[in-house]
Amino acid sequence: MLFPTLETDRLKLIEITPIHTLSIFEILSLDEVTRYYGTDRFTSIEEARKIIEVFQKNFYEKRAMRWGIVLKENNKFIGTLGLNGLQLKNKKAEIGYEIHPSFWRKGYTSEAIKEVLRYSYQELKLNRIGAVVYLENEASSNLLQKLGFKKEGVLRDYLFQNNSYHTTSMFSLLKREWELPAAESLGTHAK
Template identity: 40%
Template structure:
């Protein structure tokens, strides 16, 4: 059996996108959208103010991949290698065949179906290559665009987790969404 850290980072292609590993060379691109307060509104962190914060974020992506607790892809448009967002899985529990999904996208690319396209690719990867049974999403109630994205991609709202997370100086309620491998999509 090949251990995951010995394998190359999986690159996923869709009609318009290439989802690839994010490296420190991408720090400037990531800083651009993670410093935008609208993009960061529901991210759980304050908008970035320095390039070092972007580098720290990239190091976290590498850390969760190496520890096999998650994977985060950079979203790029085909033929343009700039990272315009990211998506992936965190809090991966291999023992329980489940993970959480997360994503963000530069505001210039909102409402173009890009995140749905990326979600479909990583969901397929999760169910087929990671052998997941359950993918869950935790979404703040005011974040209606993420709720619509989840529902459009087959996720079901299971309930409200009250004061579930402390982020950016406040306690947040979160809706729990889930998609199961055996759900009819």
């Protein structure tokens, strides 16, 4: 199975390979990026190499997909976005993402997520996309809700990071909910 490259107006979503090691390290070594990531910040380039190997292994084992987010205008690698816990048989996955702070609040994350949702529902035929978000991460919670995700509840002490437990919110978006805005804009109902 070839890794799917996706495109939006401003972005290319590409396979992450060893040539992206330094970019991954530069992003995941930042406290402001990993604060709500679910893992401690990277302190060595070796951690970036290993996570890329994990991304590739998970894809070939059909357990996850992780895209690199690249700006079309200059080929700058600005973050990653992926489907974790991918279960094709059960038609579900969880979405996760991070972006370099220099590119926050420019709409790139939203643009990338919309394309991955389209791919997930139309190409992979998934029915449910979940998202686990730290309670304190209001920016991510607000973004997901703008994209139609519904808050389902709270997962107590769900993640362990920086030697402490963190409670998270659980969000989800079902395929029929994702289809609804398109149908409403056309004045019809999605089937």
